[in-house]
Amino acid sequence: MNIGVIGTGYVGLVVGACFAESGNDVVCVDNNAEKIAKLKKGIIPIYEPGLPEIIERNAREERLTFSTDLDAAVKKSFIIFIAVGTPTSSTGAADLTAIREVAAGIGRAMDRYKVIVTKSTVPVGTTDQIREIIKKETKHHFDVVSNPEFLKQGAAVEDFMKPDRVVVGADQVHAGEILRDLYAPFVRTGRPVMLMDIRTAEMLKYAANAFLAARISFMNEIANLCEHVGANIELIRNGLASDERIGPAFLFAGVGFGGSCFPKDTLALIHTGREHEYPMKILEAVSDVNTNQSLRFIGKVRTHFGGKLSDKRIGVWGLAFKPRTNDMRDAPSLKIIESLLSDGATITAYDPEAMEEAKRVFGNRIQLATNNYACLEGADALLLVTEWQTFRNPNFDRMKSMMRQPVVFDGRNIYDPVQMRQLGFTYYGVGRI
Numbered sequence: 001m002n003i004g005v006i007g008t009g010y011v012g013l014v015v016g017a018c019f020a021e022s023g024n025d026v027v028c029v030d031n032n033a034e035k036i037a038k039l040k041k042g043i044i045p046i047y048e049p050g051l052p053e054i055i056e057r058n059a060r061e062e063r064l065t066f067s068t069d070l071d072a073a074v075k076k077s078f079i080i081f082i083a084v085g086t087p088t089s090s091t092g093a094a095d096l097t098a099i100r101e102v103a104a105g106i107g108r109a110m111d112r113y114k115v116i117v118t119k120s121t122v123p124v125g126t127t128d129q130i131r132e133i134i135k136k137e138t139k140h141h142f143d144v145v146s147n148p149e150f151l152k153q154g155a156a157v158e159d160f161m162k163p164d165r166v167v168v169g170a171d172q173v174h175a176g177e178i179l180r181d182l183y184a185p186f187v188r189t190g191r192p193v194m195l196m197d198i199r200t201a202e203m204l205k206y207a208a209n210a211f212l213a214a215r216i217s218f219m220n221e222i223a224n225l226c227e228h229v230g231a232n233i234e235l236i237r238n239g240l241a242s243d244e245r246i247g248p249a250f251l252f253a254g255v256g257f258g259g260s261c262f263p264k265d266t267l268a269l270i271h272t273g274r275e276h277e278y279p280m281k282i283l284e285a286v287s288d289v290n291t292n293q294s295l296r297f298i299g300k301v302r303t304h305f306g307g308k309l310s311d312k313r314i315g316v317w318g319l320a321f322k323p324r325t326n327d328m329r330d331a332p333s334l335k336i337i338e339s340l341l342s343d344g345a346t347i348t349a350y351d352p353e354a355m356e357e358a359k360r361v362f363g364n365r366i367q368l369a370t371n372n373y374a375c376l377e378g379a380d381a382l383l384l385v386t387e388w389q390t391f392r393n394p395n396f397d398r399m400k401s402m403m404r405q406p407v408v409f410d411g412r413n414i415y416d417p418v419q420m421r422q423l424g425f426t427y428y429g430v431g432r433i
């Protein structure tokens, strides 16, 4: 099958590579010429475990190509996935500029029947809009399908190759069946391809992200109350996780959720509610609790140092919004570091994969260390912001010997408070004394 994927970002690149891996001929298109030039040279612009190997193999065997030419890609492809970004606009709504631009371009390039698939996360009704935009540009027959993506950055290849389920929203049975066939190699272990109408598929994606975001904000709120009443959120988490009705995922208290999806999708769903005069009260609280969570963390640092950070040197471990990615979009580290900088603190940071991105974001406003220990040279405190595996079991004696003051603010509760205090650290976690 000839497939075009428009938008070669965290989603589009994985989708394109994985469809090529199952034998399809895939062209990945992006309007970022620099990105495409890099990919043509075999340079992968993102960190995603397992992805480079798949790209390299499929590019070498000529099933996967990269291009800036939307027109040619559309003409060549039978199925076209739209995987461009849908960032938050100033109103909180999803900004659909790129979606509309690409839809019009697809319409202009159509030369025969094709299936156009919305892979981006888009508000209910967007796929219908895409259909109208394309219709204005072409006389050729086509179908539109909604096929939201549920992969997690950091485990994207595995998630795509072995999805929990594939959601296909189609108003035409025939178009839905084309997608079912395309996904057949990925659901051989019996995972379902769920066919439904387009609007329900669009809504399902938001419901999934909003629900996961709600679990995190719920746990953060309980953790904050734990600090007031002297209870331990980690024991509560274990107790909740072992309840089969609740399960263990997304129950970790911390500095709040970030990334390119949860904050944006929560806001977009709140906005959709407003458009329909149905206030999404739970989600508004989810978003507020999340905003406050990193502020609360910064508050602990300020309080510890009596409100004066101008002469303090702070080491930060973890910049990506979560482990196993280099993505810093909406990462809690951004807000935390910006706030400490505005207080006059000197920041030295380290992340196993996001250093290039950090350089782009912060320039020379912060120092970037060559490893996690180098961050701690003369530091008055360590802030653990992203729970990379390599931070879990460090050499605490070495840390202590390098720091000016042995103070640890553990934003992800990865260290044991009792052990930390025994080792001589002043320790602050989230939701436990």
Ligand code: NAD
Pocket (backbone or CB within 6 Å): 006, 007, 008, 009, 010, 011, 012, 029, 030, 031, 032, 035, 083, 084, 085, 086, 098, 101, 102, 119, 120, 121, 122, 149, 150, 151, 152, 153, 260, 261
């Ligand atoms: P991204 O920013 O990494 O990638 C988007 C790409 O689209 C960029 O490379 C950009 O240059 C390109 N682009 C923008 N306008 C274009 C145009 N007019 N023509 C061609 N290319 C264009 O974004 P992403 O993280 O891959 O997310 C894409 C979509 O998938 C979003 O709607 C997002 O909500 C959704 N999604 C993301 C994830 C995730 O984990 N990142 C998971 C599921 C769904």
